[in-house]
Each structure stands twice: as structure tokens, then as C-alpha cells.
Amino acid sequence: MATAPKEINQPAPEVLLRVENVTKIYDGTVKAVDDVSLTVNKGEIFALLGGSGCGKSTLLRMMAGFETPTKGKIHLAGQDITNLPPYQRPINMMFQSYALFPHLSVWENIAFGLKRDGMPKGQIAERVEKMLNLAQLGKFAQRKPHQLSGGQQQRVALVRSLAKRPQLLLLDEPLGALDKKLRETTQLELVNIIEEVGVTCVLVTHDQEEAMTMASRIAVMSEGYFLQVGEPDTVYEMPNSRKVADFIGNVNIFDGVIEEDEADHVTVRCPECVHYVGHGVSGHTGMEVGVALRPEKIMLSDKKPKGEYNWCQGEVIEIVYFGAHTTYHLKLDSGKVIKAQELNNTRDLSCGLTWGDRAYAHWNDLAMVVLAQ
Ligand code: ADP
Ligand code: MG
Numbered sequence: 001m002a003t004a005p006k007e008i009n010q011p012a013p014e015v016l017l018r019v020e021n022v023t024k025i026y027d028g029t030v031k032a033v034d035d036v037s038l039t040v041n042k043g044e045i046f047a048l049l050g051g052s053g054c055g056k057s058t059l060l061r062m063m064a065g066f067e068t069p070t071k072g073k074i075h076l077a078g079q080d081i082t083n084l085p086p087y088q089r090p091i092n093m094m095f096q097s098y099a100l101f102p103h104l105s106v107w108e109n110i111a112f113g114l115k116r117d118g119m120p121k122g123q124i125a126e127r128v129e130k131m132l133n134l135a136q137l138g139k140f141a142q143r144k145p146h147q148l149s150g151g152q153q154q155r156v157a158l159v160r161s162l163a164k165r166p167q168l169l170l171l172d173e174p175l176g177a178l179d180k181k182l183r184e185t186t187q188l189e190l191v192n193i194i195e196e197v198g199v200t201c202v203l204v205t206h207d208q209e210e211a212m213t214m215a216s217r218i219a220v221m222s223e224g225y226f227l228q229v230g231e232p233d234t235v236y237e238m239p240n241s242r243k244v245a246d247f248i249g250n251v252n253i254f255d256g257v258i259e260e261d262e263a264d265h266v267t268v269r270c271p272e273c274v275h276y277v278g279h280g281v282s283g284h285t286g287m288e289v290g291v292a293l294r295p296e297k298i299m300l301s302d303k304k305p306k307g308e309y310n311w312c313q314g315e316v317i318e319i320v321y322f323g324a325h326t327t328y329h330l331k332l333d334s335g336k337v338i339k340a341q342e343l344n345n346t347r348d349l350s351c352g353l354t355w356g357d358r359a360y361a362h363w364n365d366l367a368m369v370v371l372a373q
Helices: 056-064 106-116 121-134 150-162 180-197 208-214 232-237 242-247
Strands: 015-026 030-041 045-049 071-076 091-094 168-172 200-205 217-222 225-230 252-261 266-269 274-277 288-293 299-301 311-321 325-332 337-343 358-362 368-371
Touching: 015 056, 015 200, 030 056, 030 071, 030 200, 030 225, 045 056, 045 180, 045 208, 056 091, 056 168, 056 200, 091 150, 106 121, 106 150, 121 150, 121 180, 150 180, 180 208, 200 208, 208 232, 217 232, 217 242, 225 232, 225 242, 242 252, 242 288, 242 368, 252 274, 274 368, 299 337, 311 337, 325 358
Parallel strands: 045 200, 045 217, 091 168, 168 200
Antiparallel strands: 015 030, 015 071, 217 225, 252 266, 252 288, 266 274, 288 368, 299 358, 311 325, 311 358, 325 337
């Protein structure tokens, strides 16, 4: 995650891209993007995250100029580009199927757009060399795409789209074609290249881990609009709604009613337990809320916790081993099933709990988020 330290004298970030109240309606009926506004700062990697069909690609394609907004404006570096054709924008887009030219070498693939623009030969050679170094592909310059691994092809595609030095780079599901392990290493390689070039980037993905590891800020999208925009740790630890909490990572949500509403704490009564939240929330006594609690914030034990708050008990009905951690599914007496994740930080795998055991789940008073909607 590329989060800059917050310094007091940090200069105000320079806005590169400004999207203002943009709506896109296809065929007069399909509202793909619904009144979206956002700003992307220079040098930022900004992710549009959401499930299939929520409008991510449509929004990106409007930034690129392949679609025209039905309503709203798009500005780049202060210039209104809403109606500018794609080739007149200092923007490059890398598509999901990033198809390299199969009959051209890596070198020629990178040079292709520069040649088409009529750049002088010497300058092209210099630029291509730079890009090859950046992608650490110097020794593969003369290979054809099919002689490269998937991750290497991805890096060629990326530096090819950076070769013209666009001000804004748009990536639509850039790693969709790669398997999980390769995605993880390629994510970091792409971020390194993007940061080294210093290009501003908007990235579309449906993969929350990809958004979290690559982006400096994330917009969580649903049905054409933004549910929440924030830094990765903020949307993860402080989701503003059940939808966001649910979309980003795993979460248990308890339905309950605010019982005590104080400046320094609230209590929420649920059928399964009473939550004691160690800070105030915006809400009032009697209000119906959801209490979101991430599995990794729950501790399991066979001993009854002290006190009356922040614990519940149930039966272990499932144990799922993931290597680095294990997830236990606990069926509470109300019938609700919660997940608790324990780190496997020793090689002794038995935390003492097995299928069918009764267990206590407990958590501390800053572990949960109270959600009004
Ligand atoms: P995402 O990239 O998040 O999966 P899209 O932006 O591709 O979503 O699509 C958003 C919605 O707009 C979907 O309902 C999709 O069917 C519709 N849509 C996308 N492109 C077109 C198009 N060219 N014509 C009509 N409807 C479209
Ligand atoms: Mg898409």
C-alpha cells in the first residue's frame, strides 16, 4: 500500500483528473454510471473497485474518451476534455486483454506507438531501452511475446502503454489473465514501475486485495455510484456501510439496537451478545444498527471470558486451514454462524479446538464498527 506519511508541511496535492457529476446512460435506459464525482491527484494510483457490472469500465472508458458522458464534465490538468477524442488526450489505456502484437518482438511492440507518432529513430531507441530496463526485460528484447511468461508479457504491455509518457494511465483489470501467485508478484512490479515513472494511474479491479495492495486510494462502487472513497486501511477498518464492510474482506455483522449512547462508549444489544464499543458513535438510543466485526479480530477460547460484554459462545462446525491462518466457523445458539480467524504463528496446529467443541469467541472494545445502514 503506497500511503505517504502525513507531514504538517506537506504541499497540497495537485489535482490531475477531475470528474464532475458524470452520468452515463446506455440506450436511454441502462444507467451504468450515476452522478459520480472524484478527483485524482498527480502521482496517485487510484482504484475503482466493485463487482461485475457496477460501472467501473464505463467510468474508465469515459476518462479515456471511448465513451461520452450523458451528463457531467471531465477535466485533465485544468482542461475540459469531456468531448475530446481519445487520440487527442494525453492518456493511455491498457485493456483487460492487453494483446501484444504476436509477430513483433518485445522491442518492436514497445516501439510501435512511437513509430506511428513519427518520433525520430534515435529517440525511439533511447525510449525503448529505458522502458526495457524499467520492466527488467532488457535481455528479452528480441523475443516474441509467446516466448515470455504471463507476468513478463504483462510488464511489456505496461511499459508499452507508458512509452509515450501519458499524463494519465488507465488500467482495466490489468492482471485478470494471470493466476493468483503471479498476480501478487506482478501487482508489486507494476506499482514499482508506475511509481518510478511517476505517472498518475486509475485502475479498475473487482479484486479487493489487488486494490488494497496497489492503490493509494480506493473508490468502492456499486450500481454506478461510489459507496465510499478512501485510503485502503480506512475502507477496511472504517467501512461506512454494510455493503462496503461486506465487499472488502470478510466480516461478521450482528444486528442490534443501541442501548447506551455515551460520548465515550456505546452498547449495542444483539440476540447473540452485547457489544461494548469503546468510543462514541453517531446514533441514538433505540436505533437499529449493524455491528461489523472482522474474523481476525476475534479470539477463541474454551474458557468463559470475564464480564458481560463482547463475547458469545457456540459450536465449532467448520475448520478451514489456509496455511498462514485457520478460519473457524462457530454456530451460535441463535443459529447465526460467525467466522473467527486464528493466526498459525507456531507449527503446533492444535489451538485445542476441534469440530463439535463448544467455544467462546471474544474481542476487545475497539474491534468493531457500528454501521447505521
Ligand atoms: P464493470 O466494468 O463494472 O463490470 P461496465 O461498466 O462494463 O461494468 O457495465 C456497467 C453496466 O453498463 C452493465 O449493466 C453493462 O451491461 C452496461 N453496459 C456496458 N457497456 C454497454 C454498452 N456499450 N451498451 C449498453 N450497455 C452497456
Ligand atoms: Mg469491466
